Amino acid sequence: MILTVTLNTALDLTYRVPRLAPEGSHQVREVVQRPGGKGLNVARVLAALGHRTVVTGFAGGLTGSELRELLAREPYITDELVPTQGSTRRTVGVVDEAGGGSTQFNEPGPHISPEEWSAFQETYARLLRSPGGDGSSGDGRPERDGDEDGGGGVDAVALCGSLPPGVPVGAYAQLTREAHAAGVPVVLDTSGEPLRRGLAARPDLVKPNAGELAGITGTTEPLRAARAAQRRGAHSVAASLGPDGMLLVTPDGMWQAGPPHSLTGNPTGAGDSAVAGLLSGLVEGLPWPERLARAVALSAATVRAPTAGEFDEEVHADLLSRVTVEESSEPAPG
Secondary structure (H helix, E strand, C coil): CEEEEECCCEEEEEEEECCCCCCCCCCCCEEEEEEECHHHHHHHHHHHCCCCEEEEEEEEHHHHHHHHHHHHCCCCEEEEEEEECCCCEEEEEEEECCCCCEEEEECCCCCCCHHHHHHHHHHHHHHHHCCCCCCECCCCCECCCCCCCCECCECEEEEECCCCCCCCCCHHHHHHHHHHHCCCCEEEECCHHHHHHHHCCCCCEECCEHHHHHHHHCCCCHHHHHHHHHHCCCCEEEEECHHHCEEEEECCEEEEEECCCCCCCCCCCHHHHHHHHHHHHHHCCCCHHHHHHHHHHHHHHHHCCCCCCCCCHHHHHHHHCCCEEEECCCCCCC
C-alpha cells in the first residue's frame, strides 16, 4: 500500500463561473465539493490508478466531518485521519470558463495541539509498522502495487502540503527519518522552510515547482537548482515547470518531459497528480523515464478535469503515448 500524509487537509470547493470579474457579482454554474489537501488529492488519483492507499493527517469540526464523509465514498482509500478540536480549513477554487484560468482561496489550517500532534505521531508509527493487505482493491480487482513491500506493508510514503499552526516546522524531516528507519522510501512535496529542513533528512524524491525550488536554492535555472537540492540532501528531484512539463534529476540520469500540446482548464491539483504518477511508478518498479511520462500525462489530464484529485481518463490515455521524454545535460558554467 501507499501511505499519504496531509497535515493540513481541506474541504475543497470548486465554483465554475462564466467569467470572473473583480468587484463583480457572479452566478455560479456548478459547485463541486471534494476532500482536499495535497496528500488527499494524491491518494484519490492513486486510487483511480488501482493502488490501495491509506491517508493520515488531521481532520476536525463540521468541515472535517464533511471531508471524512466524502472520503468514505472513495474506493480503495482507508481513512486514518486524526481528530482535532479545531475545524478543518476550506479551500475555494473559482474557475473562469471564459478565460480558462482559476483563482484559489486557501484558509489557514486549525491550530494543532501538542496532544493532537502526539496522537498523529503514534498513528504514523503504527501505520509504518502495519502488515500488508490481501492484494485486492476492495471489489475483487487486483491492485497494481509492486513487489517492494518496504517496511510493514507500506511501499512508499508521500508527505504533502503545508503545515498547520502548531506543527513543528521540521515535521517533514522527522517523518522522513522515521519512514527510512522502517525501510520505506519517501516522496516530499512541500515548500519554504519545511522543504528546506526536509531536504536534510534525505528524502528519496522531492517534487517542488520551479518557483519553490528557486526559493530554497537561490537559483532560477531549474537544473542548477535541482542539483543544489541534491547537494542539500534530496536523492532525486522532480521540478514542475508549468506548461513546459517537468524536469527529473536523479543519480541515474536527467530527463525533461512535456505534453505534446498545451491544455486549458483548471490547473489546481495538477502537481498532486504528478506526485501520484511518480509514486505509482515507484511502487510498480518502472524506469525513471516511464515514471516521468506518467507524471506529465496525469498532470495534464488533471487540467481537463473539473476538480483537483481527478483526471480525464481519455486525455490521460491519449497523452501517455505522446509525451516526449528527452535526456537533459548539465548547463554550461556561468
